[in-house]
Amino acid sequence: MFDELSEKVSGVFSKLRGRGVLSDADIKDGLREMRRVLLEADVSFQLTREFLERVEQKAAGIAAIRTVAPAQQLVKIVHDELTAMLGEKREGLVFNSVPPTVVMLVGLQGSGKTTTAAKLARRLKAEGRPTRLVAADVYRPAAIDQLETLGAQLEVPVHADRTTKDVVKIARAGIEEGRRARDRVVVLDTAGRLQIDEQMMAELVRVRDAVHPDEILLVADGMTGQDAVRIAQGFNDALGITGVILTKMDGDARGGAALSIYGATKKPIKYIGVGEKADALEEFHPERMAGRILQMGDIVSLVEKAQEAFDAAEAKKLEKKVRKEGVDLQDFLTAMKQMQKLGPLEGLLKMLPGVNAKMLKQVNSDPKRMKHVEAIVLSMTAQERKTPGIINGSRRARIAKGAGRPISEVNKLLDQFREMQKMMKKATGGGRMSLPPGLMR
Amino acid sequence: MPLLRKAGDSPRRSLWQRIKDVALADVTVLARGGVKAGSIERLEEILLEADFGVPVTLRLVDEVKRLATRGDVKTEAEFLKALQSLVAGSLRAGKSDTALVMSGQPPTVIVVIGVNGAGKTTFIGKLSARLRREGKKVMVVAADTFRAGAIDQLRVWAERTGAEFIGGQPGGDPASVAFDAIDAATSRGMDVVIVDTAGRLHTSDSLMDELRKVVRVITRRRPDAPHETLLVLDGTIGQNAVAQARTFSAAVPISGLVVTKVDGTAKGGIVVAVHEAIDAPVKFLGTGEQAGDLEAFDADAFAREVLEG
Numbered sequence: 001m002f003d004e005l006s007e008k009v010s011g012v013f014s015k016l017r018g019r020g021v022l023s024d025a026d027i028k029d030g031l032r033e034m035r036r037v038l039l040e041a042d043v044s045f046q047l048t049r050e051f052l053e054r055v056e057q058k059a060a061g062i063a064a065i066r067t068v069a070p071a072q073q074l075v076k077i078v079h080d081e082l083t084a085m086l087g088e089k090r091e092g093l094v095f096n097s098v099p100p101t102v103v104m105l106v107g108l109q110g111s112g113k114t115t116t117a118a119k120l121a122r123r124l125k126a127e128g129r130p131t132r133l134v135a136a137d138v139y140r141p142a143a144i145d146q147l148e149t150l151g152a153q154l155e156v157p158v159h160a161d162r163t164t165k166d167v168v169k170i171a172r173a174g175i176e177e178g179r180r181a182r183d184r185v186v187v188l189d190t191a192g193r194l195q196i197d198e199q200m201m202a203e204l205v206r207v208r209d210a211v212h213p214d215e216i217l218l219v220a221d222g223m224t225g226q227d228a229v230r231i232a233q234g235f236n237d238a239l240g241i242t243g244v245i246l247t248k249m250d251g252d253a254r255g256g257a258a259l260s261i262y263g264a265t266k267k268p269i270k271y272i273g274v275g276e277k278a279d280a281l282e283e284f285h286p287e288r289m290a291g292r293i294l295q296m297g298d299i300v301s302l303v304e305k306a307q308e309a310f311d312a313a314e315a316k317k318l319e320k321k322v323r324k325e326g327v328d329l330q331d332f333l334t335a336m337k338q339m340q341k342l343g344p345l346e347g348l349l350k351m352l353p354g355v356n357a358k359m360l361k362q363v364n365s366d367p368k369r370m371k372h373v374e375a376i377v378l379s380m381t382a383q384e385r386k387t388p389g390i391i392n393g394s395r396r397a398r399i400a401k402g403a404g405r406p407i408s409e410v411n412k413l414l415d416q417f418r419e420m421q422k423m424m425k426k427a428t429g430g431g432r433m434s435l436p437p438g439l440m441r
Numbered sequence: 442m443p444l445l446r447k448a449g450d451s452p453r454r455s456l457w458q459r460i461k462d463v464a465l466a467d468v469t470v471l472a473r474g475g476v477k478a479g480s481i482e483r484l485e486e487i488l489l490e491a492d493f494g495v496p497v498t499l500r501l502v503d504e505v506k507r508l509a510t511r512g513d514v515k516t517e518a519e520f521l522k523a524l525q526s527l528v529a530g531s532l533r534a535g536k537s538d539t540a541l542v543m544s545g546q547p548p549t550v551i552v553v554i555g556v557n558g559a560g561k562t563t564f565i566g567k568l569s570a571r572l573r574r575e576g577k578k579v580m581v582v583a584a585d586t587f588r589a590g591a592i593d594q595l596r597v598w599a600e601r602t603g604a605e606f607i608g609g610q611p612g613g614d615p616a617s618v619a620f621d622a623i624d625a626a627t628s629r630g631m632d633v634v635i636v637d638t639a640g641r642l643h644t645s646d647s648l649m650d651e652l653r654k655v656v657r658v659i660t661r662r663r664p665d666a667p668h669e670t671l672l673v674l675d676g677t678i679g680q681n682a683v684a685q686a687r688t689f690s691a692a693v694p695i696s697g698l699v700v701t702k703v704d705g706t707a708k709g710g711i712v713v714a715v716h717e718a719i720d721a722p723v724k725f726l727g728t729g730e731q732a733g734d735l736e737a738f739d740a741d742a743f744a745r746e747v748l749e750g
Contacts, residue, residue, distance in 0.1 A: 110558030141597030146590025225679025
């Protein structure tokens, strides 16, 4: 997500970074390159122009004054403007004080409304807000089946009525059902439609006027091109949307649609869809995303994610022990297991500053590898785990056999462990977290 | 910084209207050999706003510039014609046969692939309707065992169009569904089998492997199949379409492109770049949700539509 865009943007600025003095020409070159980058990322024209004008204005002063680090300042200006372009600060769903809060999802065909409805329901339910789904897509074949299946998988109730094509009636009944069941949120999944289809847009207006949704969220494909502005404006003009959910952001789309849609509507992007699984819906944080684009890294997200996954007590115990007696292979395994909870390595690495898609391709981490490491460590005796120094040739052969892995892999693991020990030694006294090298080939 | 278009150009105005503004103002200047930087950049923007993408736009603009400098295009009409024929010419270069490949020995096997939400299942419904109208016996195969409701969605289309239907179990192995379907279609004397695959982002290696397996298994059952592997592209998509097409075609050979949802405001200009990237012809355009909303692709009509419509 945004990978390619961030790769290119950082390319533009790395040229400028080490410089003590920036000339007007430097800035102009940088901005011209930036223009191309944004256009190739599907950022709308209008917005690209406005963006560069603002940056140029703010940058005008930099060239004139000999500041300490003009290039850094330029990067900061671009970062701030990008953040502004993405929506300043995070905005979540607005809940009605009188439940149920009604959320209506609208968008083009195939933008991902039904999948998103399910993901949203799962998320809200996990937040302690009982949620009901309403199947208000009466046109696409099997759309109702799809929502019902997803609802059953997630154990979220679904209101459906196959006897009528009256969407207003379905929405009303679904919300009423939610009210009686004391649900906190009701999510309406509407049919996909083109924003220029007047008849279909009128249907949405009728639903809106009948049920007064608290949120009308435009579900838009993150890979959308220049049409993103027209789509967003069309839905916003007709309905007055309250926010946006961008889907399919786990691909390599450059993500310009995010910039375009916010720019065109000034309606916040509330969530992004990042995968096919039901939990692949993330909050959208403009300032973090801007940092990601400029490859400042998304440390905040990383830390939050880590906090979620790590067992704090266990981590503390580990830390204490490490400080006192150093690490052994058992700790190594525990650490690896905790990291596994964070999800695929690629996702984590992306959040680190300076890591881009190209580097990730080289990493080529193998999820099976973690299993192999586990098998190898578990094939050791307690004594061996504690003092790996005693592992000699015959022990290696036995461990390899027990784990069903080649001896070379056992050797490699032991090498890595030694590396890790060295690093831990260096890091004592407030070092930074880093991964053992070679852990990801 | 290059000159950029100032506000006031409504995006709803037709592309041609806007090109005309440029042409009327500046073609005479161009024709005299003087190139006014601003006008060329505006032409650039107009094409870029139709999702032609930077490389294709720059090339088209350069060619127009050259024609104008040589004095080959002078009037408004010539300007339009030149641009249209450049676009159509790009689409006709390389592989450009828009007809479906039909096997001399039925059944013809067609595999439909693409990212999530591109419109694969709807396209198959419409293609089935079209082939049924031509009197062919059609079988549609739901090898999308992942997305909830996908199998039912295709079944409804089969019923609507009078096609035979074979579906896997939700969560089942798509390759084995395809394998069985080839046998079933052969024994039931089908003319065409259309295999619907699950939507997948091209960046997911494991799902691309799954797709390779589906095609491999079909080929194992019938060495000359699939006869067509059609990549479905959402017409509203931007520059990512090129990356998609490249990755998909590296996984399985693509014989044709289908562009859906071109009945909206999207121009679908990206197909030129996609066509050039993987040398596959555009075969169909999806223009709506009804069974009849499928058009055989025509490069000239598309060029007209994208510039005038």
